[in-house]
Amino acid sequence: MTLIINADRLLSELHHLATLTDCPPTTDTLLPAPTQAVTRIVFTPRDLEARAWLLELAHEAGFTTRVDPVGNTYIRWQGADPDLGVVGTGSHTDAIPHAGMYDGTVGVLGGLEAMRALKQAGFTPKRTLELLMLTSEEPTRFGIGCLGSRLLGGVLDPTTTDTLPDRLPESDPTATTGLTLHDVRTAAGFTGPLTEVTLPIGYYHAWVELHIEQGPLLERAGIPLGIVTNIAAPASYRFTLEGFGGHAGALLMPDRRDALTAASELILSIERHTLAANAAAKAEGLSGVDSVATVGSVQVHPGNVNSVPSRVTLMLDIRDTDPERREHTMSAVRADIADLQSRRGVRITEERINADTPAISGEHIVNTLASICDSEHVPYLKMVSRAYHDSTFMARLAPIAMLFIPCRNGVSHRPDEYSTPESIALGTRILALTLAQLANE
Numbered sequence: 001m002t003l004i005i006n007a008d009r010l011l012s013e014l015h016h017l018a019t020l021t022d023c024p025p026t027t028d029t030l031l032p033a034p035t036q037a038v039t040r041i042v043f044t045p046r047d048l049e050a051r052a053w054l055l056e057l058a059h060e061a062g063f064t065t066r067v068d069p070v071g072n073t074y075i076r077w078q079g080a081d082p083d084l085g086v087v088g089t090g091s092h093t094d095a096i097p098h099a100g101m102y103d104g105t106v107g108v109l110g111g112l113e114a115m116r117a118l119k120q121a122g123f124t125p126k127r128t129l130e131l132l133m134l135t136s137e138e139p140t141r142f143g144i145g146c147l148g149s150r151l152l153g154g155v156l157d158p159t160t161t162d163t164l165p166d167r168l169p170e171s172d173p174t175a176t177t178g179l180t181l182h183d184v185r186t187a188a189g190f191t192g193p194l195t196e197v198t199l200p201i202g203y204y205h206a207w208v209e210l211h212i213e214q215g216p217l218l219e220r221a222g223i224p225l226g227i228v229t230n231i232a233a234p235a236s237y238r239f240t241l242e243g244f245g246g247h248a249g250a251l252l253m254p255d256r257r258d259a260l261t262a263a264s265e266l267i268l269s270i271e272r273h274t275l276a277a278n279a280a281a282k283a284e285g286l287s288g289v290d291s292v293a294t295v296g297s298v299q300v301h302p303g304n305v306n307s308v309p310s311r312v313t314l315m316l317d318i319r320d321t322d323p324e325r326r327e328h329t330m331s332a333v334r335a336d337i338a339d340l341q342s343r344r345g346v347r348i349t350e351e352r353i354n355a356d357t358p359a360i361s362g363e364h365i366v367n368t369l370a371s372i373c374d375s376e377h378v379p380y381l382k383m384v385s386r387a388y389h390d391s392t393f394m395a396r397l398a399p400i401a402m403l404f405i406p407c408r409n410g411v412s413h414r415p416d417e418y419s420t421p422e423s424i425a426l427g428t429r430i431l432a433l434t435l436a437q438l439a440n441e
């Protein structure tokens with residue numbers, strides 16, 4: 001089989017998709033071209049434009065498509081034996097505000113190019129091949145990441161999930177529009193019960209996701225591809241701190257219960273205990289970098305320069321390759337919270353949004369990727385994914401693995417996110433060969 005990846009077509013499609021953004025055209029000379037800042041939040045007009053365009057590309061390529069009630073989009077190449085387990089690939093096209101143009105999109109458009117190239121090479125799959133564009137991988141609008149793949153993998157309760165509040169205003173993640181996921185998705189044309197989203201175990205024979213690394217290891221090591229052996233376990237929490245507010249001049253310091261200074265101590269406690277977890281792991285001879293925690297969003301009420309903050313809401317994103325170590329860190333933070341409440345007279349409430357287990361790649365899928373890299377004389381690095389991905393939840397249905405390509409300076413979730421055309425074409429080629437091998441086993 002002579003497989004030819006049409007890199008020019010793939011790159012032009014990536015750049016076209018990047019124009020479907022709520023960010024102004026990127027003219028920032030500090031950003032090495034070619035990049036385009038992207039904001040493409042699920043079920044917004046830009047997202048719907050991207051979805052319609054992707055379906056057009058799929059039909060032009062001669063594939064059939066279906067869209068499920070939450071908008072997961074299936075691009076299907078029926079195999080000779082449609083009763084066999086399907087080989088799946090895919091990722092997401094939604095993007096957090098002011099992000100880059102390669103996160104997720106390389107897996108969707110690269111997957112489409114892989115299937116087109118196989119078809120053009122005369123390949124005929126025994127097993128059906130499916131490319132998925134999964135809904136709302138980012139937590140921006142409904143507060144939880146991987147919404148589409150969680151439902152697909154049976155990880156979320158369909159009924160309660162449909163009541164998730166719409167948190168569209170990016171300026172204030174604690175604000176909601178008063179609408180729910182059900183309202184927003186049905187208004188966008190995605191109807192039907194969410195119970196129809198979940199697929200049975202065994203539906204997929206294998207799943208492989210192509211994605212940028214979103215970290216610096218491959219570039220630093222000068223290795224062109226990464227094969228993901230496990231995906232760190234993400235957890236996220238919403239903390240609300242309530243003191244009482246008042247006049248910035250007349251409310252004297254001894255009388256204050258300032259919610260923001262309390263929040264500042266909480267944020268530093270989270271950092272301190274996460275660093276301590278890494279130090280303890282290092283002392284045990286482990287890597288000592290597997291625990292990470294981020295408070296990326298803080299909302300201050302009332303937010304006036306001359307008012308003492310009465311309420312603060314902060315969002316914690318905490319991840320670890322070891323969920324027990326992550327829980328141990330959270331317990332240490334909770335002990336500080338108890339002290340903070342009594343010492344500062346504030347009330348702190350915790351809401352757990354998700355606390356997931358790590359995903360372990362399927363050995364057979366990893367070995368298939370590795371053997372194809374070897375036969376193509378492409379060096380690879382077996383590695384952990386510290387970002388979470390839809391593959392985290394596709395792992396509930398089938399053996400998975402991920403294929404990483406380097407991104408410049410390890411940068412992601414920023415407008416200057418970038419991966420070279422050569423890396424994108426190589427990742428697509430190895431993906432295509434892997435899909436072909438899995439589809440005919």
Ligand code: HGY
Pocket residue numbers: 137138139145386387388389
């Ligand atoms: O946050 C993540 O790991 C993913 O990029 N949504």
Ligand code: MN
Pocket residue numbers: 103138413
């Ligand atoms: Mn992302």
Ligand code: MN
Pocket residue numbers: 092103104137211389
């Ligand atoms: Mn992603």
